[in-house]
Amino acid sequence: MNAPAQPLVKIRDLEKRFDLSGNFLEQLRFRNGRFTRQQEFVHAINGVNLEVRKGEALCVVGESGCGKSTVARTVMGLLSPSGGEIHYDGQRIDDLDGKTVLPYRRKMQMIFQNPYASLNPRMTIQQTLEEPIRFHHPDWNRQTVRDKVHEVMHSVGIDPDWGKRFGHEFSGGQRQRIAIARALAVDPEFIVADEPISALDVSIQAQVLNLMMDAQEDRGLTYLFITHDLAVVEHFGTRVAVMYLGTVCELADTRTLFDSPRHPYTQALLSAIPRLEDDRPNHIRLHGEVSTPVNLPSGCVFHGRCPYANERCRTEVPQLIATDGGAQVACHAVEEGRL
């Protein structure tokens, strides 16, 4: 194996809380004869550490509510973190303001989940693609901008003659191509893809995945790929981070993770993929209710559903620890050798 490439994006101790309780007046509660101030939070991310290496596709998988989309949106600056830092190429970016962040807006781009909502319905494809180029290259003349639009439309397989049409005239797959074209239009180095294929049909998913892999090869892109679909991860990812209730519970090379998953949640998740070859679902059944990020359980966030949970799991939060297999796992049972 060659030495690990240097990290392009570093996420350090990232935390994100959403305040559910509204303004000050709405927080007041009258209880036991006196007023108390009560605040409720959604703990979407609780101390996530990740590094995205240059040229790789780091996949973040997990089920709904695990905070994977929040990670994506925080990295892109759509949300500001409640704690922790985000670095791009050695430079801290989460505290930059309007002007200084602009160069990073060009280098970092995002592809969204819903192709039906990610294109402005009142803009033609040409306008949608021209605007970012003009914005980031105000000195380019009209012809250069047009050529660039042609180039990206061509590279995503959209006929440049369709530029005058509006988003709603295209199918879901074509819209997602256009959304990818918009991201590529500013020549980014790093792309965050938030469930880019989960709203698409099976045959279209393959098209879009291929397109993203081609773009990665041609343009040397680095991906942070958010998905719930493990089959896609296995195909697409260089490394995988499995998230559960706002924490990373396992981080490993894709091959390692799929060959020998260590964390009990990863094992359950892998066994739950409906595969073509097997006859009967013989997946690991998880019991117990799924906790919500509003009332985070103490200790390991997974202990409520974990078949191996013991007293220590209920009280002490496990840390990501490197195992001999090369994976990093946050699990007391793995650490103690019980699993």
Place this chain on the structure above:
Amino acid sequence: MTTATANASRWSRFRESFLWYSFKRDKVAIVSFVVFVLIAAAAFLAPLLAPHDPYDLATINIMNSELPPVWMDGSDPSFPLGTDAQGRDLLSTILYGTRVSLLIGFGAVILQSALGILFGLLAGYLGGRVDSILMRIADVQLSFSTLMVAIIVGAVFKASFGNLMFGEIAIYLLILIIGIAEWPQIARTVRASVLAEKKKEYVDAAKVMGYRTNRIMFRHILPNTLSPIFVIGTVQIANAIISEAALSFLGLGMPETQPSLGSLIKSGFDYIQSGSWWITLIPGLVLVVLVLVINLLGDWLRDVMNPRLYKG
């Protein structure tokens, strides 16, 4: 060349649109539209169409006052709808009056839309404190009736500048009063649409591109909130015309020297007892028809632009 083809494609796009399709099939909408266009055309072509100029005092003869319409005894064929108490030709006065009413209606709606869109966008997109402050102002303003505000402002203005001065700027003053009094309606609608739009991913995509807030608000979100504004705006034109008529009827609107439909109705009201009913009734009828067709058009627009009906 390019603009011509662009226009042509826009026209053909309109021809294929759902708007045009549903318009063709809705008889009420077609009739309303035709009536509205007729009234509006007649009103704005008043200087060409009207047999007399009601603003020209030299042509008015007090001896012609209170002549009945042509189909009644004692009428004068040069005054087809009769004359009012000052001897002005009623048809001409109605045409000019409709023009004034429509001007005020449209003017007020343009003003309230401008205010409403601006404040609605700011409140909806920026949220937080801006939202709270703007929407509380809107709440407070909605708790006064338009008429009350107008009466106070109008009365203060009349008292301080005198009738003559008031007459000259009455039309602008009315636009201003009605426009300012009614902006919260539009602002609330815009705010609601903005709240829905700003959650959509194309707004996130614009943020990720690094666009500034103004650009996102006006270039990306605003065009997507216009459909409900069209619907509300149409109904608001009718409301503004009614407000103006009510104000004029109370004597706080257009002066009798350049009457609107409302002040015409008012000026004739004193003569109903003496038998000259037409001075009030005919402009009243025009007002009712005008407001009715605008409201019917608004209803039709609302049905067409309701996205649930459209897509479902």
Place this chain on the structure above:
Amino acid sequence: MALLEVNNLDVRFAVRGGDLKALRKISFSLDKGERLGLVGESGAGKSVAAFSILNLIARPGYIAGGEILFEGKNLAAMSDRELRRIRGNRIAMIFQDPMMTLNPVLTIGTQMIEALKAHRRIGTRAARQIALDRLKQVQIPSPDKRLDQYPHELSGGMRQRVIIAIALLLDPEIIIADEPTTALDVTIQAEIMALLLELCEQHNVALMLITHDLGVVSQVTQNMLVMYAGRIIEQGPTKEIINDAQHPYTQGLINALPQMGEPGRRLYQIPGAMPSLNRIPTGCPFHPRCQFATDLCKQEMPEYVTSGNVDVACHEVRKLIEEEQQQREMTS
């Protein structure tokens, strides 16, 4: 005789500018206790097929031809009253969104009891007991507490369990499940699918599973049919189709799955997209996306040919079979 037999079902949508053909000559049958998968992408017509079986197709859609025989009686020709006695009672439906079935302002218990009383002469107490039993069957923790809860108090997976409990309430012969697990997380999805399968086997209920997920179909069903643009293009035993799909579209669907590709390499992809109903191509509807398409495919709708136990609608497959037969005759 099959429990359910659909013959040449035609469903159309009346819209401006003429009728759209949503289903074209669909035929299939379902035996007692059989599990049948309906596979297709969005726009293929699989949900329309499910809805039209219970004559639930809403205007502007209507059944333009064909018959739906349930125990020999034609559902397509039944009155609303007769149909209501079958819906929910003999044939139950499970939707993708549990809130399509659950009323948000009534407790789970009330809804289950009402459903029971609507179809059976039964007292409230007895009905409640049955409801409780069913909730136990779907392995809901503390079922007696759940009876008095409102749908919004349950998680997505719990809601779908309740839906299954409601579907089983009246001991139906058939359950039609329209993407029952698509909205759920993978681990929950696996649990629900396993539960549904178990219950269907236990009660000998026939299951018609509508899904886009070939993995789920391959695990749960015995037979499957693949739909494309309102037509069934391939049907037969699930194993045979998954292992050796005949129709180019089915082959493409299977090969496009990420698990079929070499990690890190391009996936097999079918070019283009499913045509919308107003732009269905002539001949074989798949021909613009098919790499084997010939002039014949562009002009003529293929008839079904049988290959093994599988029926396929494809000119090229027919040609291959005929060639094979000729060769066999030559050699013998």
